[in-house]
Amino acid sequence: MTQTFYSNGKLLITGEYVVLNGAKAFALPTKFGQKLIVDESDGALIGWTSFDYDGSIWFEDSISFSSITKKERFDDGNPMKNTLIEILHEAYLMNPDFITNAKGYSIKTELTFPKFWGLGTSSTLINNIAQWIEVDAFELLKRSFGGSGYDIACAQNNTAILYQLVDEKPTIEIVDFNPDFADKIFFVYLNKKQSSKSAIVSYFNYIGDVQKTIPTINKITKTIVETSQLKEFALALQEHEIVLSSILKLLTVKESLFEDFDGVIKSLGAWGGDFVMAVAKENPTVYFKEKGFEVVIPYHEMIL
Incomplete structure (x- = not known):
């Protein structure tokens, strides 16, 4: 059978x-x-x-x-x-x-x-x-x-x-998450796979006291899930990047790779590899492909 x-x-x-x-x-x-x-x-x-x-x-x-x-x-x-x-x-x-x-x-x-x-x-x-x-x-x-x-x-x-x-x-x-601005969200593959297991080990090796940042992260998460406004959503993502950058002592992905991008870019999962999320008013596919990142997937083609 x-x-x-x-x-x-x-x-x-x-x-x-x-x-x-x-x-x-x-x-x-x-x-x-x-x-x-x-x-x-x-x-x-x-x-x-x-x-x-x-x-x-x-x-x-x-x-x-x-x-x-x-x-x-x-x-x-x-x-x-x-x-x-x-x-x-x-x-x-x-x-x-x-x-x-x-x-x-x-x-x-x-x-x-x-x-x-x-x-x-x-x-x-x-x-x-x-x-x-x-x-x-x-x-x-x-x-x-x-x-x-x-x-x-x-x-x-x-x-x-x-x-x-x-x-x-x-x-x-x-969570019921289906924002009107979902067509402004894209997922971009960074051309390298990141080992989540290794990233977790590294994280525990260099974190300080992260407990004080947890209420901030929880508040950002609440905003991202509940807001109906694209601008508020994008600003919350940006704040999340800044907080994690401070904890991890790493540049944000926008600072390191996409400084001239007209929009917000959010690292996902293990920083430095896999996918990032890009939020932009206009379809950014051409921008990313010109930089050598060929895999750009719109929200509704990626997410259930």
Whole structure:
């Protein structure tokens, strides 16, 4: 019997990094995501094939059940195999039935976005595996990759969300976000994928006392979610960039790359890579392409 699971990609609009310290974050699930297709097999192993958005295979290998239960590591220059074993091992500890009551599996994953875009290759995988094995996806993330879990919340919801860690547990509030100025919002890929895991480690290595900034971030998030005015929305994004720039001791993306841009640019997720959000009165596609950034996606083509 074939089982198919699907999870949404994600974009973190406010609260990047500080969501880890309890700030309220605003996040949007994307129209792009990832499928997990599971068929029964034999041989006490999982035959795993991962397809990129264009149908090309970007990972293919076999993983024995014993490698999963023992959390075996391989030094073959393919970190994806070790990553999968780590995730599946933690899932096994949470619910061993998928190993103890099975002969084997043939598994395919299918991305609907290029894997280097950073829209949640890992979070959609973890959420899909959690659905398949019937374990809690937030707990599986915590045990394997770490992170705030907002990306898991996006994987599971088809609408905008407010996300906050309260006593280290996720709280999710569904938000009706469909502003009249959505046609002024664009997402631009910065031509390099940022490792969220590495960015989180770096963040904790150099942050000071961020608690005093959390009320400010929460207020900005509230404004961004609730305002019906483009100008107020843009100014709130700009203020968010300034606050995070001060915490991270980094230039804003507009200062470093787009100083002459006529509009507001907001970093998303891990600063320095993946996508940024651009807000402009006129379509800025030509501006970004002239600077070498070819992927410019309008709001309604990106967001669920």
